[in-house]
Amino acid sequence: DVKVTQSSRYLVKRTGEKVFLECVQDMDHENMFWYRQDPGLGLRLIYFSYDVKMKEKGDIPEGYSVSREKKERFSLILESASTNQTSMYLCASSTTGGLSYEQYFGPGTRLTVT
Amino acid sequence: QQQVKQSPQSLIVQKGGISIINCAYENTAFDYFPWYQQFPGKGPALLIAIRPDVSEKKEGRFTISFNKSAKQFSLHIMDSQPGDSATYFCAASMTQTGANNLFFGTGTRLTVIP
Numbered sequence: 001d002v003k004v005t006q007s008s009r010y011l012v013k014r015t016g017e018k019v020f021l022e023c024v025q026d027m028d029h030e031n032m033f034w035y036r037q038d039p040g041l042g043l044r045l046i047y048f049s050y051d052v053k054m055k056e057k058g059d060i061p062e063g064y065s066v067s068r069e070k071k072e073r074f075s076l077i078l079e080s081a082s083t084n085q086t087s088m089y090l091c092a093s094s095t096t097g098g099l100s101y102e103q104y105f106g107p108g109t110r111l112t113v114t
Numbered sequence: 115q116q117q118v119k120q121s122p123q124s125l126i127v128q129k130g131g132i133s134i135i136n137c138a139y140e141n142t143a144f145d146y147f148p149w150y151q152q153f154p155g156k157g158p159a160l161l162i163a164i165r166p167d168v169s170e171k172k173e174g175r176f177t178i179s180f181n182k183s184a185k186q187f188s189l190h191i192m193d194s195q196p197g198d199s200a201t202y203f204c205a206a207s208m209t210q211t212g213a214n215n216l217f218f219g220t221g222t223r224l225t226v227i228p
Contacts, residue, residue: 004157031214040123042116042203042220043158058215090157094214101146101207101214105157 003027004106006091012112019078021109023091030096032074033103034058034066037088049074050096081113117141118206120219127226133191135222137204140185144206148216149178149189152201161202162189194226 007022031050035043045058047066055066067075092103119138127133148163164171164178171178177190204219
């Protein structure tokens with residue numbers, strides 16, 4: 001069973017704080033993704049990575065950065081949290097090649113910035 | 115801009131009825147169209163997916179209908195059950211790019227009334 005875990009289910013931070021969201025997958029997947037989910041907007045891709053130390057911007061990278069030092073771990077960093085970054089953050093992973101393009105999601109981290 | 119447009123935003127169906135959710139896209143390079151199901155407090159999970167070389171795919175009570183010329187696809191849930199109450203997301207991907215990024219619709223919250 002594929003498992004994607006996220007370090008926190010709920011997080012409350014103050015404006016201006018540096019925030020780290022951690023994601024770990026146990027299926028040796030090459031690809032990892034960070035999304036944010038907001039009502040009425042669906043899931044929007046922030047960053048993705050298709051290999052260790054590689055990263056690509058998604059649709060809404062502004063205000064975020066990422067780190068992938070190990071294959072199984074993908075971190076999302078909010079350099080200086082702002083109230084408009086209050087959201088649900090979802091991590092996902094997938095493999096490359098084969099017939100399956102399924103992305104496996106973690107349970108999400110609900111971040112509140114006050 | 116939203117690459118995949120989804121409607122309706124919310125849907126209420128009686129138990130035993132048919133639930134229909136519609137999606138449309140513009141980019142003809144999309145070649146993989148999955149539907150994800152998300153229950154409260156959980157991450158989305160793949161429900162069913164289709165490639166554009168077929169017009170319909172059925173898995174149990176869930177059917178995707180695909181209209182390539184109209185660039186539309188829909189999810190039909192037959193004999194809807196209260197346990198189907200969830201948020202449904204359509205998505206599209208260009209699998210040739212390798213990282214299989216998904217472009218998600220805005221989601222439909224389905225409520226099945228007993």
